[in-house]
Amino acid sequence: MEVEGQSVTIIFDGDPFPSGTIKTENGEYKFQYQGSPDGTEFTVTYPDGCVYSQKKANGAGTVTYGYDAREREAKGYIEMFLLEEAVEHAVNHIKGSRTHTVRFPVTAVLLIGCGVWNLFWPKTVWQFIRGWKYKKAEPSDLVLLLYRISGSILLAVGIVCLMALVIA
Numbered sequence: 001m002e003v004e005g006q007s008v009t010i011i012f013d014g015d016p017f018p019s020g021t022i023k024t025e026n027g028e029y030k031f032q033y034q035g036s037p038d039g040t041e042f043t044v045t046y047p048d049g050c051v052y053s054q055k056k057a058n059g060a061g062t063v064t065y066g067y068d069a070r071e072r073e074a075k076g077y078i079e080m081f082l083l084e085e086a087v088e089h090a091v092n093h094i095k096g097s098r099t100h101t102v103r104f105p106v107t108a109v110l111l112i113g114c115g116v117w118n119l120f121w122p123k124t125v126w127q128f129i130r131g132w133k134y135k136k137a138e139p140s141d142l143v144l145l146l147y148r149i150s151g152s153i154l155l156a157v158g159i160v161c162l163m164a165l166v167i168a
Contacts (some may be wrong), residue, residue, distance in 0.1 A: 001089070003082050010090045022083060026076040033087050042084045046072070052080040105165060111158030118151025125151075 001008050003024075012020040022029040027047030034041040039057030046052065050072075072079065118125050125147050126139040139147075 001086060003086050004078050006078060008078070008086055010087060012090075012094075020087075022086070024078060026078075029078075029083060031083070031087060033084075033091065035088075035091065040084075040088070042080075042087065044080055044083055046077055048075065048077075054080065054084065105162070108158050108161035108165060111154050111161060113158075115151045115153070115155030115158055118147050119155060120151070122147035122151065 001010070006024045006026065009023040010020060011023065018034065019030070019032045022031060022044075029047065030045040032041075032043040039055065041053070041055045043051065043053035069079070122144045123139060126143060131137055131139070
């Protein structure tokens with residue numbers, strides 16, 4: 001990833017991403033990152049030892065730092081706000097990829113299963129959804145056709161989801 005024209009590598013020390021190292025052309029930054037529904041807290045230690053931290057909650061934030069932006073810029077360091085954005089992006093990317101690997105196959109399998117059921121056994125689907133409400137009722141041919149069409153659509157969407165998982 002690039003930030004302010006510098007190549008940036010983010011390495012997390014552990015899981016769930018509480019701290020790590022940001023490696024750039026101008027040195028290594030150490031960081032602490034805490035994200036919660038209430039807000040975020042981000043602290044970075046610059047290569048020269050200066051510490052800069054920020055807390056955000058409910059749209060407001062507080063910032064503490066050890067030197068001014070001109071000195072940071074003169075040393076070629078990246079601004080703390082940009083470093084925080086890069087770390088948040090990396091955290092969201094990792095969390096997003098974990099979410100897909102856990103939920104995506106389940107969704108795909110459920111869609112394929114429902115699609116196959118609707119496509120090949122529409123009368124049992126109708127009985128399960130509506131038929132139990134009536135005595136001696138039978139579904140019309142049109143209803144069975146609509147269940148088959150919806151089954152085809154569900155099956156196609158499920159296959160696309162499964163293919164997207166395999167490709168990703």
